[in-house]
Amino acid sequence: MIPEQFGRVGVLFGFALLFPAIPLIASYVFYRLRLRPEHPDPIKRATYECGVEAEGSSWGRFNARYYIVALAFVIFDVEVVFLFPWATVFAGMGWVAYFEAVLFVGVLALGLGYAWRRGALEWR
Amino acid sequence: MSAALDPIRLRARLAPRTLARGVIAFAAFVALNVAIAALVVSGALDGEWYDFRDLGLGVQQLREWLDEQTADQPGWLTDILRSTTWLSYLVTALLGATGILSFVGGVLLVLIWVERRLIGRIQVRRGPNRVGPFGLLQPVADAIKLIQKETLIPVGADRVMFFLPPVLVFIPGLLVWAPVPWAPHMTYVDTNVGVLYLVAIGSLATLAIFMAGWSSNNHYALLGAMRTVAMMISYEIPLALSLLTVVVLTGSAQLSAIVEWQSVHNVWIVVLLPLTLFTFFFASTAELNRTPNDIAEAESEIVAGFHTEYSGMKFGLFYAVELGNAVAVSALTAALFLGGWSMFGLQEWVPAYLLFATKVAAVYFVLVWLRGTLPRFRLDQLMAFAWKYLIPLALLNLGVVAIEAALFRRWEGEGVVVLGGFALANGLLTVVAVRGWARFLGYAPEREPLLRPTLTTGVGGLRAVDRMRTTR
Numbered sequence: 028m029i030p031e032q033f034g035r036v037g038v039l040f041g042f043a044l045l046f047p048a049i050p051l052i053a054s055y056v057f058y059r060l061r062l063r064p065e066h067p068d069p070i071k072r073a074t075y076e077c078g079v080e081a082e083g084s085s086w087g088r089f090n091a092r093y094y095i096v097a098l099a100f101v102i103f104d105v106e107v108v109f110l111f112p113w114a115t116v117f118a119g120m121g122w123v124a125y126f127e128a129v130l131f132v133g134v135l136a137l138g139l140g141y142a143w144r145r146g147a148l149e150w151r
Numbered sequence: 152m153s154a155a156l157d158p159i160r161l162r163a164r165l166a167p168r169t170l171a172r173g174v175i176a177f178a179a180f181v182a183l184n185v186a187i188a189a190l191v192v193s194g195a196l197d198g199e200w201y202d203f204r205d206l207g208l209g210v211q212q213l214r215e216w217l218d219e220q221t222a223d224q225p226g227w228l229t230d231i232l233r234s235t236t237w238l239s240y241l242v243t244a245l246l247g248a249t250g251i252l253s254f255v256g257g258v259l260l261v262l263i264w265v266e267r268r269l270i271g272r273i274q275v276r277r278g279p280n281r282v283g284p285f286g287l288l289q290p291v292a293d294a295i296k297l298i299q300k301e302t303l304i305p306v307g308a309d310r311v312m313f314f315l316p317p318v319l320v321f322i323p324g325l326l327v328w329a330p331v332p333w334a335p336h337m338t339y340v341d342t343n344v345g346v347l348y349l350v351a352i353g354s355l356a357t358l359a360i361f362m363a364g365w366s367s368n369n370h371y372a373l374l375g376a377m378r379t380v381a382m383m384i385s386y387e388i389p390l391a392l393s394l395l396t397v398v399v400l401t402g403s404a405q406l407s408a409i410v411e412w413q414s415v416h417n418v419w420i421v422v423l424l425p426l427t428l429f430t431f432f433f434a435s436t437a438e439l440n441r442t443p444n445d446i447a448e449a450e451s452e453i454v455a456g457f458h459t460e461y462s463g464m465k466f467g468l469f470y471a472v473e474l475g476n477a478v479a480v481s482a483l484t485a486a487l488f489l490g491g492w493s494m495f496g497l498q499e500w501v502p503a504y505l506l507f508a509t510k511v512a513a514v515y516f517v518l519v520w521l522r523g524t525l526p527r528f529r530l531d532q533l534m535a536f537a538w539k540y541l542i543p544l545a546l547l548n549l550g551v552v553a554i555e556a557a558l559f560r561r562w563e564g565e566g567v568v569v570l571g572g573f574a575l576a577n578g579l580l581t582v583v584a585v586r587g588w589a590r591f592l593g594y595a596p597e598r599e600p601l602l603r604p605t606l607t608t609g610v611g612g613l614r615a616v617d618r619m620r621t622t623r
């Protein structure tokens with residue numbers, strides 16, 4: 028059952044690679060037929076900075092806020108993934124299953140509250 | 152200025168000949184519909200491959216025919232694959248993939264025009280109307296223009312990383328269509344982990360976008376990419392939580408089963424879970440990078456965000472995939488919240504996939520409407536809205552809906568009464584929670600004196616047109 032479905036996803040994956048390839052190839056053919064120009068020069072290839080000369084490389088440091096968001100994301104996304112199997116079966120399993128999930132989510136919500144209190148969610 | 156000269160109010164007059172043609176066309180349309188209805192009622196179509204109400208029947212017959220062919224003559228491929236149905240499997244897979252690809256491709260071409268025309272009307276202008284009838288050929292002209300434009304690679308860019316994103320970004324954009332139920336027997340991958348698959352596929356685009364921004368060696372592009380990643384991963388959580396709420400209610404993560412559930416209970420989930428729809432829709436506009444949440448490519452702040460340095464067809468691919476994702480989100484909203492292909496019994500008469508397409512178009516219209524009317528949020532507002540507003544509300548909603556789902560399993564008998572009660576309770580919860588939590592966080596409307604908008608004809612363009620007309 029499952030391998031069959033993934034085979035189909037694989038076929039679609041191949042199509043997804045093919046679809047953007049067609050216009051890119053057409054673009055290349057246009058260049059070969061001299062319908063499309065290709066005359067790069069240093070000024071044209073300079074990175075766009077609203078007309079000002081680009082200052083330094085852009086591959087430098089960036090704000091540490093992004094790491095905090097990424098960490099919080101990992102925790103919550105994993106939580107949701109764990110909850111999916113629970114969601115499909117809990118209704119037939121009685122209240123114990125419900126309160127176990129409430130406990131699980133509650134601990135994480137406590138963590139969110141703590142992060143909020145410490146100001147991790149403020150974007151400065 | 153007289154109405155005839157006013158370019159905004161100018162309308163073509165209806166000529167008698169056009170009117171007669173219109174009447175004839177309408178009569179022919181009605182006659183065709185009556186004929187089809189008679190054919191459907193007579194039952195001559197039932198179970199035949201040319202019954203276009205259910206394309207799954209034709210595929211099923213094709214599959215059986217192919218299986219007979221391969222079962223008679225087992226070849227070396229049959230031995231390797233240890234399956235006698237590999238040919239029918241391959242053919243149906245290719246058929247389905249071609250169908251999805253042609254739908255997405257065709258829809259992209261049309262919707263570029265639709266979106267620009269609609270936004271034009273919202274902003275009191277015409278939109279594209281020069282190329283072809285009503286400007287319908289505008290997307291084709293755009294594509295030709297983009298293909299023959301020079302594609303530049305900026306100095307110091309990582310060439311491989313710069314080339315890959317326009318291709319990679321298509322993969323999630325197309326794979327997301329796999330579990331979408333088009334009609335009762337028309338689902339490409341009818342997997343029982345459909346919703347989980349959507350969550351997994353949905354976060355893939357972030358990677359391609361970050362590659363694009365990082366490899367460009369441009370400050371604006373990098374800023375745009377960082378913003379996109381921060382926003383998309385923040386909104387991934389309310390999105391996944393709202394999908395989870397739907398799964399909790401219906402007890403299945405299979406998209407076709409969710410639509411089936413709505414069909415059986417004769418109810419759209421939007422009535423039962425309005426708060427979930429709100430969370431899902433807001434979070435998905437953020438995932439799509441569309442206004443009001445398009446800070447990733449905010450033109451007035453960071454040029455064009457992650458695709459600042461992309462030109463020619465590579466930019467065209469980014470543009471196309473953005474539209475394609477918007478249609479995909481419309482399809483998911485229609486399937487999960489608006490009943491998918493079911494329409495209270497109408498699906499017995501009208502092809503179910505047409506009903507589904509109508510709902511997709513309606514949701515897409517709302518997306519364009521939002522884009523045309525709402526201003527953009529600020530980055531910090533948007534992040535705070537995800538973490539402080541949407542996630543707590545989604546968690547609360549999940550808890551409430553879980554209780555309701557458990558109760559519903561026990562009282563399945565009086566479905567209508569129970570579901571009506573849930574709809575009332577959840578509607579009340581939505582109003583109270585949305586208002587209360589917003590008040591708790593201190594969100595309030597701006598109390599500034601409103602400027603009254605006034606229509607003026609003294610603006611340059613209109614005045615100039617007027618002068619040209621009168622002097623000639």
